[in-house]
Amino acid sequence: MTRFSEALIPTLRESPADAEATSHKLLVRAGMVRQLGAGLWTFLPAGWRVHRKVEAIIREEMDAIGGQEMLMPVLQPADLWTKTGRVGIEELFKLEDRKGSDLVLAMTHEEAITAHVASEVRSWRDLPKLLYQLQVKERDEPRPRAGILRTREFVMKDAYSFDRDEEGLDRSYEACIGAYDRIFDRCGLSWYRVASDVGMMGGQGADEYMAPCAAGEDEVAISAGYAANVDVAIGTPEPVELPEGRDAPLEVETPGLTTVEEVSGALGVPEGALIKAVPFTGDTGEVVMALVRGDDEVNPILLGNAAGLDLRPSTEGEISDRIGPPGFIGPVGTEVRVIKDSQVTGRGLVCGANAADRHLQGVEPGRDFACEEHDIRRVREGDSAPDGSPIRLEPAIEIGNIFKLGTRYSEALGATFLDEDGRVRPIVMGSYGIGPARIVAALAEQGADEAGLSWPASVAPWQVELVALGKGDDETTRIAADLYRELRDSGVEVLFDDREAGAGQKLTDAELIGCPLRIVVGRKGVEAGELEASWRASGDDFTIPLDQGTVRIGQLVAEMS
RNA sequence: CGGGGCGUGGCGCAGCCUGGUAGCGCACCUGCUUUGGGAGCAGGGGGUCGCUGGUUCAAAUCCAGUCGCCCCGACCA
Known part of the structure; x- marks a missing residue:
């Protein structure tokens, strides 16, 4: 081999x-x-x-x-x-x-x-x-x-x-x-x-x-x-506890508060109670306002598919011209197309008022603004999958x-x-x-550990790495060379480390290369009449009687594949 | 395309700031010793310091340009 x-x-x-x-x-x-x-x-x-x-x-x-x-x-x-x-x-x-x-x-x-x-x-x-x-x-x-x-x-x-x-x-x-x-x-x-x-x-x-x-x-x-x-x-997030609803939206002052964090803090409502309005511009020039929960992000791919448009984030200029002051925009009263994530529901929501330093409280989709509804939020760790199990x-x-x-x-x-x-x-x-x-x-990547690679038997470069620890032509080297020839002739894919190198180098290289089965022929083993075998993946080691080497290794190789 | 970093023997790096005979470890070659987790001693080979131009008596080192490579982001059938 x-x-x-x-x-x-x-x-x-x-x-x-x-x-x-x-x-x-x-x-x-x-x-x-x-x-x-x-x-x-x-x-x-x-x-x-x-x-x-x-x-x-x-x-x-x-x-x-x-x-x-x-x-x-x-x-x-x-x-x-x-x-x-x-x-x-x-x-x-x-x-x-x-x-x-x-x-x-x-x-x-x-x-x-x-x-x-x-x-x-x-x-x-x-x-x-x-x-x-x-x-x-x-x-x-x-x-x-x-x-x-x-x-x-x-x-x-x-x-x-x-x-x-x-x-x-x-x-x-x-x-x-x-x-x-x-x-x-x-x-x-x-x-x-x-x-x-x-x-x-x-x-x-x-x-x-x-x-x-x-x-x-x-x-x-x-x-x-x-x-x-x-x-x-698409996942389902934990529900949010919303503040009380109102009969009509209430405009409140939120001077200089443009982020979800700032607004939710100032108004004392959870971030999820906010409606995050994210404007996108299509290749046609059309502006679309995407609405997701304040603690969610828009998934541009889901949004693009829902809108049927190639979309990019709108520029500040486009936002000012078509919707309202950036940081304070919202779906109520806007004239652009609105696509709402299906998780934005309920009464008592908060959104931008399309007026500088103003937000609206007590907003309710459907009642206060019209929109299309799709799943457009980006999935998050911990969301529930359709079958209820948690997503990672x-x-x-x-x-x-x-x-x-x-x-x-x-x-x-x-x-x-x-x-x-x-x-x-x-x-x-x-x-x-x-x-x-x-x-x-x-x-x-999947098989690696600190010592190196570890290949599944089906794709390993060689099924077996045979390491001869001796040097020159001492007894262990001759035994290893004989075993190598027998394994090769019986069809085993074997990498025979016959280099004139130290034991440490050969053993570390074997772990680095990651053949599934390693067989060591060394003085200690030979004196005991044994080959020393170990599995790369588990690290489990065992011995094989010298005179059964070819047969046993052949069996192990057959079993691994 | 935006941001950051790096180019010095095969590999990993120092030297650069403050210009003045290019160094270290590993690897390699020869000899002897050694041989169960990357050996020891002795001797030796190998680099126009990415490239081009400039400054200078003198450039790995300073300046300009250029090429290559890596990482983050954007992008990615």
Whole structure:
């Protein structure tokens, strides 16, 4: 299999100075990855072994649901991207060839695959199809970060489904969910499938697969029976005790008090009794006033979806012109569109009076102002999920995503077919991505301890690390070398540390690299007729009789996978 | 794009403020000793101090510009 002395596994005693994330530090220290430039990473042999094992699991599960693997170019004519309207995306790398033709480096492959399917698929009989590839993607990221977590070039498994209609898409989508669930389970990850924002991909539905880890750049709202990206998560907060209602709003003086904290303090009401009015301006110039409880924040994504607009926070000038003095605005008497969070209810609420240094008490939605009602507040730790269980927020890294694309790409690129009635119809598409490198990083984060990495057996670079403590050609070294050959010949993936190095270095490196099972051949053990074995994950150790080494280790390896 | 930080042998760092022959630890090479948690002794190799320009008798050090990298935020199919 692999002799450490002959392999390129450059372990490091210290972390690189610019590393912050655990996975970044440990993957570099374990000699698995190296940086070539910002967001540009090389997988060294040990790291690539892990990556390839993840790929193999992906291939098996995609093939199992009828996926067909293929390979498309990364370098593509810009023309295709003009047709789908994606050529303007800032993250898209653009370049010219020597003839001046416009090219792009693909960030995903919807354009390419749809162009092929458009020219090859004619009839309803040709559908459905599920096609996938493992291919490099290129993205001009504004900020690559955290080692291999967010890079400018990375391998992605991208799959695309092509169906005759929505029902077919639903079936393809469900099949992919099944495959994805199995893939992440088999990789040994802790993961969640969460509802997500459909984003710029458009389409009718989207789920993300998230792996919780400290270095994650997303946040997930999780409870016993609920999981959603915080971007779209909806929870129910603790109710607020409101002051007495009134027959009509009462204007009170609140000189210079513009924050929720100041107003609630001055009036002696809980922050949740205030109505926080947050103005947004749409791409059309329309101003929308979002209302949430004083102790809540507006979730701009939920608000944007509710409003059906692309929104940005309004400027002070827009607020003054269209609503009232900033700091004192409210929904009563305003002429702009008002969208109220469903948690803003009851009598006795407090809001800005749209007059300087004035607030209104005893306000009641519906009676005192008209509005649309949606869930637009940002979820908070401790909220209740729909099933009543408490929500917690966890950082997580996105490891996969699936979209119901619909016909956006097929219409743009003329991917149509003739149905059974002879009508031309656009193919209904789905898109399904997985980032193997992110799985590697998430596993590194999830399994790490003070000593280093710890890989699940299914994706470990080697199943066993065999450490020979002796030096030169003493007896222990010969025994270790014999055991290595036997294990290798019996099909065990074994990393044999045969280096001329001190025991401390070899043992620490074994913990750093994180193979599931470590076997030590040393003088003490050999004198007792034993091999010393230990599990990386639990630290449990035990001995194996020397003469049963190959057989027992073979059994343990079979059991672990 | 806004803010902050860093570029000095392979890695981690000091030196810069106050200009004057480039240093430390680890790693590496040779020899001897050593071998159960990152060994010891002796000898040795390796750096145009990111780059360009300026100031100066003299620049790692001062000035200007530029490139690269990291972190926070914005952004992120």
